[in-house]
Amino acid sequence: MRLTIATWNINSVRLRADLVARFLETEAPDLLCLQETKTPDELFPAEPFEALGYRHQALTGQKGYHGVAILSRVPFEGVDRRAYCGKGDARHVTVGLPGGIELHNFYVPAGGDEPDRTINEKFGHKLDFLTEMADTFAACRRKDNRIVLVGDLNVAPLEHDVWSHKQLLTVVSHTPIEVEHLARVQDAHDFVDVTRQEIPEPEKVYTWWSYRARDWEASDRGRRLDHIWVTPALRNRAGNIRILKAARGWERPSDHVPVLMELEAG
DNA sequence: ATGGTCGGTTGCCGA
Numbered sequence: 001m002r003l004t005i006a007t008w009n010i011n012s013v014r015l016r017a018d019l020v021a022r023f024l025e026t027e028a029p030d031l032l033c034l035q036e037t038k039t040p041d042e043l044f045p046a047e048p049f050e051a052l053g054y055r056h057q058a059l060t061g062q063k064g065y066h067g068v069a070i071l072s073r074v075p076f077e078g079v080d081r082r083a084y085c086g087k088g089d090a091r092h093v094t095v096g097l098p099g100g101i102e103l104h105n106f107y108v109p110a111g112g113d114e115p116d117r118t119i120n121e122k123f124g125h126k127l128d129f130l131t132e133m134a135d136t137f138a139a140c141r142r143k144d145n146r147i148v149l150v151g152d153l154n155v156a157p158l159e160h161d162v163w164s165h166k167q168l169l170t171v172v173s174h175t176p177i178e179v180e181h182l183a184r185v186q187d188a189h190d191f192v193d194v195t196r197q198e199i200p201e202p203e204k205v206y207t208w209w210s211y212r213a214r215d216w217e218a219s220d221r222g223r224r225l226d227h228i229w230v231t232p233a234l235r236n237r238a239g240n241i242r243i244l245k246a247a248r249g250w251e252r253p254s255d256h257v258p259v260l261m262e263l264e265a266g
Numbered sequence: 267a268t269g270g271t272c273g274g275t276t277g278c279c280g281a
Contacts, residue, residue, distance in 0.1 A: 011281085012273055036281090038274070064275045110281055122280085154281095211271040211281090255272075255281085 001098055003074070003265045004029040007105070007150040007226055008247075009208075009256035013037040013069070017045040019250060024052045027244070029260060030073050031097075033105035035152040037067035044069065060093040068093045068105050068151070084132050085125060099146065099265040101234070106133070106151035115175045123172065126154065130181035137188040148238075148263065149191060149229040152256065155182040160201045161224035173223055191229035194261055198241045208256045209248055216248060228261045237264035 006029040010016050013034055024032065032054070037044065041059040049057065054071040058079040061067040067090045070076075077096030084091060091107045109129050112122030137147075157179045159165040168174040186193070199205050206222025213219045230238045240262040247257040 015273075036273090064273090065280075112280080212269075214270075 001265045003031065003097065003263045004260055005031045005033070005103065005148060005150065005228070005263060006258050006260045007033040007035070007152075007228060008258040009035040009107070009152040009226060009254060011036050011038070011254040011256070013067075014039050014043065014045055016252070016254060017048055019247075019253070021048050021052060022250075023244075023247070023258060024049065024054060024071070027258070027260065031103065032071045032258075033103070033150050034069045034071070035067070035105070035107035035256075037061050037069050038064055039067060058093050058095050060090040062088070062090045066090045066107055068107050070095050070103065070105055074098065082136070084129050087125075091129070097148075097265060101146045101148060101263075101265055104147065104149045104151075106149065106153060108133075108152065108154045110154050111172045111178070113172060115170060115172045115177070126172075127177065127181050130155075130178075130185055134181075134184040134188040137185065137191075141189050144233050145189065145231050146233050147189065147191075147231045148234065150227065150259075152225055153182060153227050154225055155179065156223040156225055157182050158196065158201055158224075160204050161206075163204070163206070163221040163223070168223075173225065186229065190232050192232065192235045192238070194228045194230055194238050195224070195241050195243075195259065197235075198239060205243065206245075207243055207259055211255050226256055226259050228259055230263075234263065238262070 056072040058070040094104045109126040111126035114120040117124035207226035209216040242260045244258040
């Protein structure tokens with residue numbers, strides 16, 4: 001069984017339900033993991049996605065901020081969520097898939113503007129969130145675990161994951177301390193960064209372009225904030241990564257674009 | 267070197 005799994009920070013699913021529907025119609029992934037849905041579950045636009053065949057929906061929303069969801073054409077074998085950092089923030093949801101696969105969908109805190117936890121609580125929260133992710137995946141570490149981890153991790157770890165390594169070293173999302181914390185999550189379960197397995201450095205890869213640019217495409221000052229990782233047991237079954245850059249040019253777009261991967265889940 | 271734009275718990279805060 002071949003599954004296509006997509007991840008997309010939608011920046012308000014109610015405002016962009018039509019864009020999501022367009023994406024589901026044209027790309028027809030088996031699963032779509034959304035972040036920043038920004039809506040309580042009772043106001044989630046479930047019906048238009050159900051009508052397109054996405055009858056299975058794992059929602060973890062809250063009013064105004066954060067929020068993650070998984071839309072699926074294949075039934076789930078269980079749904080779970082974790083409230084990280086002792087907060088009620090809706091930043092994680094996980095579902096079971098055929099073949100004993102666990103799919104985790106994350107929205108890591110952005111971290112504010114100042115990369116110093118002594119003066120910026122939000123930056124401390126981001127680092128603590130990543131530490132708790134690392135601890136959680138270390139605690140369940142097993143050689144044969146089949147785990148897919150996707151989402152907006154809000155860190156661009158590699159030199160060519162940003163438009164200017166030098167200029168972004170002190171900018172939240174690319175600072176060495178964040179990169180270290182993200183590496184600890186990755187090492188906790190030997191996760192393979194599937195995008196970089198397929199598109200190695202020094203090729204530039206971005207999944208996000210700021211709204212603030214006069215012309216996002218011409219300036220092309222992007223960052224790779226959205227990730228798809230798999231455990232070693234799935235490494236040879238995962239591939240065909242696609243980054244839908246064109247979605248950044250759609251009408252009233254999200255500032256993030258979808259990332260897709262195919263997985264042999266037999 | 268600065269400020270730029272979005273979205274929603276809107277005339278501010280978070281990203």
